Amino acid sequence: xxxxxxxxxxxxxxxxxxxxxxxxxxxxxxxxxxxxxxxxxxxxxxxxxxxxxxxxxxxxxxxxxxxxxxxxxxxxxxxxxxxxxxxxxx
Amino acid sequence: xxxxxxxxxxxxxxxxxxxxxxxxxxxxxxxxxxxxxxxxxxxxxxxxxxxxxxxxxxxxxxxxxxxxxxxxxxxxxxxxxxxxxxxxxxxxxxxxxxxxxxxxxxxxxxxxxxxxxxxxxxxxxxxxxxxxxxxxxxxxxxxxxxxxxxxxxxxxxxxxxxxxxxxxxxxxxxxxxxxxxxxxxxxxxxxxxxxxxxxxxxxxxxxxxxxxxxxxxxxxxxxxxxxxxxxxxxxxxxxxxxxxxxxxxxxxxxxxxxxxxxxxxxxxxxxxxxxxxxxxxxxxxxxxxxxxxxxxxxxxxxxxxxxxxxxxxxxxxxxxxxxxxxxxxxxxxxxxxxxxxxxxxxxxxxxxxxxxxxxxxxxxxxxxxxxxxxxxxxxxxxxxxxxxxxxxxxxxxxxxxxxxxxxxxxxxxxxxxxxxxxxxxxxxxxxxxxxxxxxxxxxxxxxxxxxxxxxxxxxxxxxxxxxxxxxxxxxxxxxxxxxxxxxxxxxxxxxxxxxxxxxxxxxxxxxxxxxxxxxxxxxxxxxxxxxxxxxxxxxxxxxxxxxxxxxxxxxxxxxxxxxxxxxxxxxxxxxxxxxxxxxxxxxxxxxxxxxxxxxxxxxxxxxxxxxxxx
Numbered sequence: 211x212x213x214x215x216x217x218x219x220x221x222x223x224x225x226x227x228x229x230x231x232x233x234x235x236x237x238x239x240x241x242x243x244x245x246x247x248x249x250x251x252x253x254x255x256x257x258x259x260x261x262x263x264x265x266x267x268x269x270x271x272x273x274x275x276x277x278x279x280x281x282x283x284x285x286x287x288x289x290x291x292x293x294x295x296x297x298x299x300x
Numbered sequence: 301x302x303x304x305x306x307x308x309x310x311x312x313x314x315x316x317x318x319x320x321x322x323x324x325x326x327x328x329x330x331x332x333x334x335x336x337x338x339x340x341x342x343x344x345x346x347x348x349x350x351x352x353x354x355x356x357x358x359x360x361x362x363x364x365x366x367x368x369x370x371x372x373x374x375x376x377x378x379x380x381x382x383x384x385x386x387x388x389x390x391x392x393x394x395x396x397x398x399x400x401x402x403x404x405x406x407x408x409x410x411x412x413x414x415x416x417x418x419x420x421x422x423x424x425x426x427x428x429x430x431x432x433x434x435x436x437x438x439x440x441x442x443x444x445x446x447x448x449x450x451x452x453x454x455x456x457x458x459x460x461x462x463x464x465x466x467x468x469x470x471x472x473x474x475x476x477x478x479x480x481x482x483x484x485x486x487x488x489x490x491x492x493x494x495x496x497x498x499x500x501x502x503x504x505x506x507x508x509x510x511x512x513x514x515x516x517x518x519x520x521x522x523x524x525x526x527x528x529x530x531x532x533x534x535x536x537x538x539x540x541x542x543x544x545x546x547x548x549x550x551x552x553x554x555x556x557x558x559x560x561x562x563x564x565x566x567x568x569x570x571x572x573x574x575x576x577x578x579x580x581x582x583x584x585x586x587x588x589x590x591x592x593x594x595x596x597x598x599x600x601x602x603x604x605x606x607x608x609x610x611x612x613x614x615x616x617x618x619x620x621x622x623x624x625x626x627x628x629x630x631x632x633x634x635x636x637x638x639x640x641x642x643x644x645x646x647x648x649x650x651x652x653x654x655x656x657x658x659x660x661x662x663x664x665x666x667x668x669x670x671x672x673x674x675x676x677x678x679x680x681x682x683x684x685x686x687x688x689x690x691x692x693x694x695x696x697x698x699x700x701x702x703x704x705x706x707x708x709x710x711x712x713x714x715x716x717x718x719x720x721x722x723x724x725x726x727x728x729x730x731x732x733x734x735x736x737x738x739x740x741x742x743x744x745x746x747x748x749x750x751x752x753x754x755x756x757x758x759x760x761x762x763x764x765x766x767x768x769x770x771x772x773x774x775x776x777x778x779x780x781x782x783x784x785x786x787x788x789x790x791x792x793x794x795x796x797x798x799x800x801x802x803x804x805x806x807x808x809x810x811x812x813x814x815x816x817x818x819x820x821x822x823x824x825x826x827x828x829x830x831x832x833x834x835x836x837x838x839x840x841x842x843x844x845x846x847x848x849x850x851x852x853x854x855x856x857x858x859x860x861x862x863x864x865x866x867x868x869x870x871x872x873x874x875x876x877x878x879x880x881x882x883x884x885x886x887x888x889x890x891x892x893x894x895x896x897x898x899x900x901x902x903x904x905x906x907x908x909x910x911x912x913x914x
Contacts, residue, residue: 218757219765220549223866265533266541273759275799277529294757296530297542298590298794299611299725299750 211236211287215245217252218293224251238269239281241291256293268296304333304365304813308341309407309429311422313494314355314414318429323408330903332809332818333365335391335787336831337409338380342389343834343907345411348841352384352486353469353493355415361402361460361499362410364790365812368403368584369510370518372525373795375400375584377460377477378787379487382842385471385645385700386719386743389838390485393747393790394460395583395591396478401458404503416495421461423453424501434497438467441638442476449500456505461498462488463640465688469493470698472645472721476637479591479607480583483642485720485742514811521800521808522587528799531588538580538590539611539794541570543724546615549755549766550862551729553722554619555674556648556655557715557854560726560862564624568614572626581607583792590794596627600678604631612746613643615724620651621672621680628677632684639688648721649701650683653693655713662708668692715852718743718844727851728860729867730754732764732772735878736779738849741835747793749780758797767867769874773882785828830902833886833894837907840914846892849879 216230225248233244242263246253258264269276270292276283285291306328310319323337331340338360350356359381366374377399383390402410405426412422419434437445442463449459459477466473466488473488474481482488510518525531543565546552550560562568573594582589596604609617609629617623617632636643656662657672664671668686670679670693686694696704701721705714715722720743727734732751740748752758753775754766764772786796789809795801802821810819817823851872859869883890887898893911894904 219754219763220757220866265529265536266545268529270759275529277527277532292757292759294759295545296533296756296797297537297545298530298534298539298797299542299546299746299755 211285213241213285213287213289213291215241215291216293217245218295220295221252221255225249236284237281238271238276238283238285238291241285242281266295266297268294270294304328305403305406305408307407309410309424311410311412311429311431312414313412313416313420313431313496316431318431328813329815330827330830332788332813332827333408334362334790335378335380335784336827338362338378338391339389339831339834339838341409341411342380342382343838346382348910350382352382352387352490355413355494357382357490357493359412359487359490359494360409361412363399363402363408364788365809366789366791368400368506369514369812370585371514371808372518372521373583373586373588373792373798374789375586376790376792377402378790379475379482381487381490383485383487383742384489384493385486387842388718388742388844389835390487390742391787392475392482392484392487393787394475394477394480394482395792396480397458397584398460398477398501399790400584401501401503404506405501410499412491412494412496415493419495419497421449421498421500422496424499426503437497439464442640443638445498446478449498453500453502457500457502459498459500461640462491463638463688465640466492467497468688468690468698470641470687470690471700471703472642474640474642476640479581479637481637481640481642484644484745485642488640511811514808517804517808517811521804524799524804525587531798534590534794534798535588537570538592540573540592540614542611543614544569546725546755548865549729550860550865550867551726551755552615552619553724553726555622556620556651556713557722557726557852558858558861560729560860560867561865562619562624563622567624568618568626573614576626576630578605586792588794594630596630599627601627601631604634606630606633606637608637609633609643612724613647616643616647617680619724620647621654621676622674623677623680624675625677628681632681635681635684635688639684641684641688644723645700645721646684646687648715649687649697649704650680652701652705652713652715653683653697656708656710661710666693712853715854716744717851718848720744722852725755726860726867727855727872728870729862730766731769731872732766732775732779734851734855734872735769735773735776735882738851738875738878739776739882740780741832741839747783749776749783750793751775751779752797767870769872770877770881773878773885776882777885780832781825781828783828784831785824788827788831826902830904833898833902834904834907836892837894837899837904837911840893841910845914846879846890849892851875
């Protein structure tokens with residue numbers, strides 16, 4: 211099914227300004243894997259060395275957080291997947 | 301215990317008179333609590349033109365409506381005054397337990413006025429208030445001061461105090477409680493100018509009389525937080541790895557805002573700090589415990605320990621002088637907490653003097669023989685102490701970057717807005733954040749309207765392009781009003797991202813105050829807007845106008861250097877265009893004065909006359 215992954219603006223410089231990518235996937239994990247196939251340079255920004263999603267990355271689907279167990283969460287046709295940093299500043 | 305007591309304590313240090321008053325009903329309705337109460341009383345009671353370090357200035361310590369309850373992350377308190385650093389309205393926020401203890405003693409706020417003839421401290425209980433001799437505490441650091449007061453009055457005592465920096469009237473001195481500080485703007489300096497060393501509160505922690513409605517809301521809050529990833533991550537790391545992100549974004553300001561990325565950023569990461577962590581601590585009724593304590597176990601700084609540093613301090617004692625020793629940063633943080641110094645302005649001021657030294661504007665003989673070459677952290681630590689004690693070059697730096705620059709004819713290198721040093725986000729790569737510095741009512745504060753949208757990619761109220769300028773004026777206003785409405789609570793700004801704010805928060809305010817419309821976010825936003833506008837009116841009355849809503853020339857003329865990360869070559873280009881749009885959206889005149897129509901709309905008609913004179 212077709213899902214749109216929105217690339218955060220702060221990674222825009224890594225992907226030549228591409229803002230979103232349509233991928234064919236059934237889970238968030240598959241969506242992000244498809245994204246990193248398009249843009250391998252995003253792999254280290256999303257995943258740690260053991261392939262787990264970084265603690266400071268939050269994934270939302272249609273503006274709702276997918277935490278916990280994000281990578282196994284199913285997605286539906288037409289969903290929009292957002293990536294955000296959740297590190298607090300101050 | 302009632303959560304909004306409606307009571308204020310007024311302490312006149314000149315006469316020794318202590319009075320208890322009730323907050324009037326209209327104030328309670330219009331300003332709700334916390335920061336709202338603070339600006340309301342400051343505007344009414346501090347006359348325009350008052351010298352901040354004179355006995356005519358007032359220092360207001362206020363908790364939030366929800367302090368002392370079982371609600372999570374609302375035990376913040378703030379110090380509000382006319383700042384000796386900026387000359388503006390100022391509010392500085394702190395954590396730990398003091399805000400809850402003020403509530404347990406039965407008060408929403410304390411107004412301190414006048415000046416004691418000799419050093420004193422205030423001891424407050426639910427039964428009374430005494431002004432006592434503090435001669436033996438004068439000169440003592442904040443740790444020793446708090447230990448003595450705890451020994452004197454027992455474990456149910458919480459203290460807010462100043463250190464030697466406040467006594468010496470360093471213009472950016474902090475008020476310290478536990479190891480948390482109301483750091484910015486010189487609220488500790490005002491306390492020192494009144495010869496007030498400390499306020500100790502002895503009170504019983506109260507099992508509060510919480511309504512069923514409030515209890516249900518707390519259960520909902522906790523349920524939301526328990527599964528919120530931002531909360532869970534914050535609990536684990538605090539802000540000790542924010543520099544990993546800001547370096548990547550190219551907005552970690554290095555060498556007095558000449559670079560946007562630290563050359564040795566891999567030595568400063570959250571993972572490196574994690575290796576030195578020895579504990580964690582938190583505020584009253586907050587499960588996050590986001591304060592992370594560190595201990596240096598080897599090398600020249602062995603034994604240095606701090607209940608921090610958090611992100612801003614990680615920055616202020618590394619980037620300004622291009623230091624890559626996190627051990628030196630921990631040591632500097634410890635000294636600042638002991639001495640009662642704002643870490644941001646201290647580090648920024650030191651970065652300023654290092655640049656002057658590099659450029660030959662200051663010679664070795666001018667800086668007490670110190671070698672101020674980049675990376676030299678021994679000299680950085682020496683300067684921290686000199687500033688606190690006003691020794692040698694420290695006496696000039698204690699006046700703050702803006703005043704020191706004016707004395708030296710080096711204004712170009714002073715990185716401040718309205719006298720408040722810029723914090724750890726470069727406006728050239730985070731422009732809404734930068735425009736918040738421009739228009740904030742306290743100068744360049746990162747937490748007066750934090751642009752979560754452009755730094756962390758938050759999508760509420762809408763995604764933004766962090767390099768866009770005037771078109772994001774609405775975002776700057778949104779963030780500022782949201783912050784103000786959160787600070788009637790007073791919620792911790794970190795908790796804004798934990799899923800319960802603002803909806804559950806509004807309902808909690810309504811449950812506690814009985815004012816149903818506080819659950820309406822539209823009304824609550826209006827409260828935030830009212831507070832922001834009254835603060836602006838205070839500044840306008842002091843002579844601030846459009847020309848003061850500015851940025852350092854470096855930010856508007858020197859392209860950002862990031863070494864190839866995003867933001868390379870950026871400058872802030874649209875200041876005038878931004879201000880036009882921002883003022884228009886705010887309902888202000890072209891000079892940045894709140895219009896009569898806006899003031900009436902916000903039920904601030906009483907300040908119309910003052911604005912007409914401006």
